[in-house]
Amino acid sequence: MKRLQKLGAYLFLLLIGYVFLFPLLFMIMSSFKPEQVIFADLYSIRAILPVGDLTLDNYRQVFEKSDVLLYFRNSILITSAAVVLGLIVNSLLAFTLSRMRWSGRKYILAAVVALMIIPIEAIVVPLLLLVSKLPTIGWEQGGLVLMGSWLNSLEVQILPFVANSFFIFLFYQFFRDIPKDFDEAAELDGATPFQIYRHIIVPMSGPVFATVAILHFLLMWNQYIWPIMAVQGEDARPVMPGIQIFFGRQTSWGEIMAYASFVTLPVLAVFLAFQKKFVSSLAGAGIKG
Amino acid sequence: MNASTSVNSSDTLTVSSGRSAETRRPPRKRYVFLMSAPALLGLFMFMVLPFLMALGMSFTDQRLLSPNATEWVGLRNYDRLLNISWLVQEPVSDADNHLKQTADGELVYPRLRSVLRKNPEYKEFKEFTHWSFGDKRVVLLAKDPSFIQSIINTLLFVILVVPIQCGTALGLALLINQKLRGIFLFRTVFFSPVVTSIVVVSIVWSFLYHKDLGLFNHYLNAMSFGLIGPVDWLGDPDWAMPSIVLMSAWQAAGVQMLIFLAGLQGISGDLYEAAELDGAGPWGKFVNVTLPGLKNTTIFVVISTTIQAFGLFTQVDVMTRGGPQGSTSTVMYHAVTKGFREQDIAYGSAISVIFFLAILAIALLQKRFFDKREDA
Numbered sequence: 001m002k003r004l005q006k007l008g009a010y011l012f013l014l015l016i017g018y019v020f021l022f023p024l025l026f027m028i029m030s031s032f033k034p035e036q037v038i039f040a041d042l043y044s045i046r047a048i049l050p051v052g053d054l055t056l057d058n059y060r061q062v063f064e065k066s067d068v069l070l071y072f073r074n075s076i077l078i079t080s081a082a083v084v085l086g087l088i089v090n091s092l093l094a095f096t097l098s099r100m101r102w103s104g105r106k107y108i109l110a111a112v113v114a115l116m117i118i119p120i121e122a123i124v125v126p127l128l129l130l131v132s133k134l135p136t137i138g139w140e141q142g143g144l145v146l147m148g149s150w151l152n153s154l155e156v157q158i159l160p161f162v163a164n165s166f167f168i169f170l171f172y173q174f175f176r177d178i179p180k181d182f183d184e185a186a187e188l189d190g191a192t193p194f195q196i197y198r199h200i201i202v203p204m205s206g207p208v209f210a211t212v213a214i215l216h217f218l219l220m221w222n223q224y225i226w227p228i229m230a231v232q233g234e235d236a237r238p239v240m241p242g243i244q245i246f247f248g249r250q251t252s253w254g255e256i257m258a259y260a261s262f263v264t265l266p267v268l269a270v271f272l273a274f275q276k277k278f279v280s281s282l283a284g285a286g287i288k289g
Numbered sequence: 290m291n292a293s294t295s296v297n298s299s300d301t302l303t304v305s306s307g308r309s310a311e312t313r314r315p316p317r318k319r320y321v322f323l324m325s326a327p328a329l330l331g332l333f334m335f336m337v338l339p340f341l342m343a344l345g346m347s348f349t350d351q352r353l354l355s356p357n358a359t360e361w362v363g364l365r366n367y368d369r370l371l372n373i374s375w376l377v378q379e380p381v382s383d384a385d386n387h388l389k390q391t392a393d394g395e396l397v398y399p400r401l402r403s404v405l406r407k408n409p410e411y412k413e414f415k416e417f418t419h420w421s422f423g424d425k426r427v428v429l430l431a432k433d434p435s436f437i438q439s440i441i442n443t444l445l446f447v448i449l450v451v452p453i454q455c456g457t458a459l460g461l462a463l464l465i466n467q468k469l470r471g472i473f474l475f476r477t478v479f480f481s482p483v484v485t486s487i488v489v490v491s492i493v494w495s496f497l498y499h500k501d502l503g504l505f506n507h508y509l510n511a512m513s514f515g516l517i518g519p520v521d522w523l524g525d526p527d528w529a530m531p532s533i534v535l536m537s538a539w540q541a542a543g544v545q546m547l548i549f550l551a552g553l554q555g556i557s558g559d560l561y562e563a564a565e566l567d568g569a570g571p572w573g574k575f576v577n578v579t580l581p582g583l584k585n586t587t588i589f590v591v592i593s594t595t596i597q598a599f600g601l602f603t604q605v606d607v608m609t610r611g612g613p614q615g616s617t618s619t620v621m622y623h624a625v626t627k628g629f630r631e632q633d634i635a636y637g638s639a640i641s642v643i644f645f646l647a648i649l650a651i652a653l654l655q656k657r658f659f660d661k662r663e664d665a
Contacts, residue, residue: 009467016464017478020539023493024481043507093328102321108329115336117652121600121621122645123336125628125637126343129353130335163331193320222486224603225621229629240488244607247492256496260489271484275477 022048024264031058031258038254058258062246067234068259071242076266078157078238079220085162086216087209093163094171095197099183109172115165121225128229131156152233161220167212174208175201210277214270221267239263340645347639353632366639373437374414374430376404388424398426405430436640438615439623445530446537446619447598454538455590458545459583465546466553476550480543487540491607494536498522523609526616533604533617541597545590552586553579592655596648620644 025048030038032054041047062068096102097109131150150156182200191199202209224240231237243259250256347366351359380396381389389397405411414430417437421427431437465476482490497504506519522532560578569577602621605611611618611626618626620640628637 006469009469013464013469013472013475016461017475020479020482023490023497024485027489027493039502042502042504089327089331092324096321096325100317100321102318108325112332115332117596117648118336118340118645119596119600119648121602121624122641122648123339123343125624125634125641126339126346127335128629129346129351129634129638130339130342132353159331160335163328163335165332165336168328193317194324197324218484222488224486224488225606225625228606229625240486243492244488247495247607253496256492260492264485264489267484267486271481276473 027257027264028261030254031261032056033058033254035252035254038257058252058254059262061252061255062258062262065250065255066242066246066259068239068242068246068262070234071237071239072263074154074236075221075238075240075263078154078223079217081154081158082161082220083213083216085158086164086167087213089163090167090212091171091175091202091205091209092197094168094175095193095201097168098172098175099178099180099196099201100193112165112168112172116169124226124229127160127226131160131230150230152231152236154236156230157223157227157236157238160226161223164216167216170212171205171208174205178204210274214274214277217270218267343638343641343645346635347642349635351635351638353629353634355632359635362635366636367643369413369432369636370436370639370643372414372432373417374411376411376428376430378404378426378428380424380426396424396426401428435615435618436620436623439618439620442530442615442617443599443601443619443621446534446601447595449531449534450537450598451591451594453534454542454594455545455587457538457542458590459549459587461542461546462549462553463579466550479546482540483543485540487537487603488607490536490540491604495523495608498532500524524613526614529609529613529617533601533608537598537601537604541594545594548590549583549586552583556582588655588658592651592658596651599644599647599651620647 029048029050032050033041033052034055034057037052038047041049041052046052093112097105097112134150178201182204183196186196186200222240223238224244227238228241228244231241240263243256243263246259247256348361348363349359350362350365378398378401380398383389391397401416405414411430413432415432415434417429417431417434419426419428461479465472465479496502500506500519500521503522505522509517509520520528522528556579560582561574564574564578600621601619602625605617605619605622606625609617611622621644624637624640624644627633627640
């Protein structure tokens with residue numbers, strides 16, 4: 001009886017697992033199949049298996065028809081710059097909030113917590129006007145000049161997303177729980193607050209840095225609503241608006257699936273490499289947030 | 290400064306060490322300033338300032354790129370967004386006092402456009418919808434009917450997606466909370482849609498929803514033995530929003546699943562043993578132990594899912610562009626359409642402010658919920 005129950009549980013899990021995995025597997029497998037094979041395989045288990053004449057034609061077509069490599073490079077630059085800068089500035093603020101006493105600290109902390117409920121959607125429209133008025137400093141004819149606006153650039157996709165109240169709060173919570181003895185000893189030895197941050201707190205905070213890096217990476221790689229507004233030209237376009245435009249004018253499903261697989265690759269790679277960390281960090285973030 | 294900083298990191302820190310440290314290096318204030326400034330500047334520039342700008346601009350006629358000077362227009366944007374009215378129309382009768390009818394036997398009413406134009410009270414109003422009561426027809430008017438439609442669509446999405454997504458998440462959490470070998474693998478599988486971009490998910494599901502080729506219609510046809518014909522999931526105004534709901538719940542349930550799982554693991558095993566001693570079966574344990582134990586988790590999950598659902602934009606933008614017939618336009622979709630695509634930043638800002646107030650209302654509701662719980 002017990003064994004039968006267990007078998008039933010596994011069968012049910014497999015069925016539900018199929019429902020959750022099908023679209024992703026279908027996308028990847030179809031990207032290697034010619035159009036007719038995709039449709040021929042569609043209604044059987046073959047849809048999610050790498051069987052039949054597999055080809056890279058879809059990928060070849062995508063690279064030919066769309067500047068996907070440029071978008072990919074842009075996304076990598078935007079994501080890595082925002083994540084690296086974010087880790088530094090967010091943890092620095094969290095350090096002063098959690099381990100230093102200063103007047104106004106409580107108000108700043110309350111403001112950071114309050115900002116956590118504002119979704120990006122609520123500010124994109126006014127943010128668009130703001131960045132359209134901000135000048136960029138450029139190099140022209142041998143001198144520094146103020147040029148146009150921030151629109152259509154990489155920095156317009158990076159700088160607004162560096163400081164993040166939610167990540168500050170995650171750092172704050174982690175730092176707050178580190179025993180104070182370490183800082184005190186260092187302080188007696190004459191360490192400055194920055195030295196304490198750099199040589200004591202940061203080395204002890206690997207898990208929270210990993211959590212925030214993963215969450216920030218996901219947030220940045222999947223950016224959509226902001227770049228479709230702030231970036232019109234191709235030069236600074238990231239991958240998600242790129243695939244949306246490709247989807248809008250393409251009828252070959254094989255090519256669309258190739259594009260989709262290609263831009264999902266980095267996320268899947270990070271996800272599979274750090275599954276445990278990934279899942280636990282998102283769970284922890286959800287509970288604490 | 291000295292007195293307050295010398296006790297900074299501990300109550301046991303002696304005053305003398307604090308003072309001697311103070312003399313050897315620059316004051317702590319400078320460190321606090323330098324270390325907190327970058328993030329604070331970022332939050333102010335890109336969160337607080339845009340919001341204040343939205344508030345201010347919503348009372349003007351600011352456009353994204355315009356040579357004309359910006360002017361204050363008071364509450365005009367809000368009036369355009371939210372003002373609704375109604376009128377009652379009598380059917381048209383002919384000279385003999387008989388009601389006029391069309392060839393199909395339907396009653397004829399005065400042309401709404403000319404009625405609205407004649408009456409200054411209805412200036413700028415357009416028809417949103419109408420109902421018939423006997424002979425009479427009640428026409429609901431709005432200055433921006435598509436915004437009212439967007440509010441209704443957004444509420445419909447929230448009302449549908451929150452229970453489906455949270456229910457799915459709870460079910461999945463219960464499944465993976467079993468002690469089975471390899472269960473971690475299933476956790477990863479259930480979670481995989483979350484890491485996939487919603488843009489990519491929307492594109493793949495557009496294929497699954499395809500009227501002629503899609504899997505949904507294939508299975509529907511097979512399971513009903515051909516009785517149920519193909520449904521144009523994303524092309525039918527009645528089905529487009531429910532289709533987006535199903536996909537969205539499927540994509541995001543993994544996050545809430547993990548939160549529920551943590552909640553489940555926080556319930557003490559003793560409670561289950563006690564319930565078992567009282568003769569409770571699996572269902573009894575679920576209702577009397579699991580559900581009460583998950584109360585706080587559930588409140589948190591429901592509120593955060595609700596806030597997220599209000600911002601619905603990407604799925605709509607990729608799959609339906611607000612159509613068919615405006616049936617999937619949402620508050621955020623309308624804000625981007627007006628504020629960005631039609632360059633009416635002031636109007637888009639007014640929508641953003643209304644959106645923000647809605648989010649704030651939910652957050653305050655959440656706080657009241659939690660406060661009440663603490664009183665109890």
